[in-house]
Amino acid sequence: MAGLRILVRNLAVEMNSALLATGLLACSYGFWRYAAEADVYVPAMMLCAGILHLLLEREGNPLRHAGIGALAGLCVLFYQPNAIPLFFAFPLLLLRVGAGSVIAYGAAGSAVAAAGYLAGYFAFWPAPLSLSTFAEFMAQRSQEFMVPPLSLKTVAVSGIRSILALGHDLLSTNWVFGLPHVDRLVQRIFSSHDIDQEVFLARHAGMLVYAPLVTLALAGFATWRVGMAARPLALTVLRTRPIPVILLWVLLTAGVIGRLNPGGIEAWIVILLPLTLLLAVVFIAPARTLGRARAAGLLLVAVALHNAIGGMALVQSKESDLTYLRGEWVVKNARTGDLAIIVGDANLAEALRYRSHARVEMISPYLLPPLADALQRRRDPDFPVVSIGREFAGTDVYALARQTLANGDRLILLDDFFTRNPRFRTPEKWIHGFENLKARCRVVHRSADGMATCVLQEVGRGRQPEDGG
Structure with missing residues (x-):
């Protein structure tokens, strides 16, 4: 609903196109799988959407933007990577108002986030308390990431892992592990990630693992039709709407995840919302305007069928968990x-x-x-x-x-x-x-x-x- 409101009220996308786009978000495997899980990723997206909507709703003044910044600081305390869009992309939306609003937003948000971390440090970290132990407190999850030295090879490998992980969040690949010899290939690609759960799940799916081959082909065909219908791309939207900020949101988040945790399927879920906003404005709305609504509808049906059969159907049984x-x-x-x-x-x-x-x-x-x-x-x-x-x-x-x-x-x-x-x-x-x-x-x-x-x-x-x- 937050994405739908942003598309209709803030990005001037007509309702039917907005419904199609948000339907694709709802049916994407990453969103669908984690919408009912006790985890941070979908709520984190909702919080970012709320801050974006507040910043786009009306111009306001530095005091109002300081209040929004304080809320953004709370969003960072909920999920640290939220800091990427909230404080490195969204402040650009306030440049039209003035530097005072940018400073107020950033200062209030930083103060709230810092206060939250300090409260956690003093409440839970054992003595002695010092700057060095506070640094340890802030970096306590850093051991979860194995970051190789930066090189052309690591960039290429990280790119492949990122594409596969994000692709899974869009169109489930749970079924792939049930195909002969595929699990070994994927294990080599995701060498630092344990995929025992995915392999076990797919091996107990039987012949069901072959049905998604059809829905995947259908989704690919529908994507091609939507892309062709939207040509030439309406690049003028980059000048008239806050699309550059949303694009920066995608690029910055992708850069950080791609460097620190490219194969982390869950980490990429938070990028689904800005991708949905871009998809609606750049592809779906133009395609519908040109009379190609059926192609967009076919894409939604294909994604829903694929993730229902090749994703959610496989995770329902406790015996395969x-x-x-x-x-x-x-x-x-x-x-x-x-x-x-x-x-x-x-x-x-x-x-x-x-x-x-x-x-x-x-x-x-x-x-x-x-x-x-x-x-x-x-x-x-x-x-x-x-x-x-x-x-x-x-x-x-x-x-x-x-x-x-x-x-x-x-x-x-x-x-x-x-x-x-x-x-x-x-x-x-x-x-x-x-x-x-x-x-x-x-x-x-x-x-x-x-x-x-x-x-x-x-x-x-x-x-x-x-x-x-």
């Missing part, structure tokens, strides 16, 4: 006091933390060997084993595990604790630690696909071991 299958026993049977250690799977760790009674900590696969060895020998590991992740960083996992066992509670380990260790770097003593620890664990659950949930509990302390809950 790898995260659900891996965490099912923990959700149903974990008790307060239990500790679940997850290996590098942030989605699973966050889901279990939200849905189960267990305490959940996530560690890097490279910390598995020393942790397993330490648990087996009941002594401190050779070097610290601490948790990682957005909500999990900094906990001494070994000390927590020993305390859990000492209390008579259960240590819960999933299959990947024993299968995802990097054995090519593992000393012999650590390999034995893995094997001995696994022998001490009890398998309490095994899914239909063979995924095991294991429990370690020191008998004689506190509660006695149970096979179920």
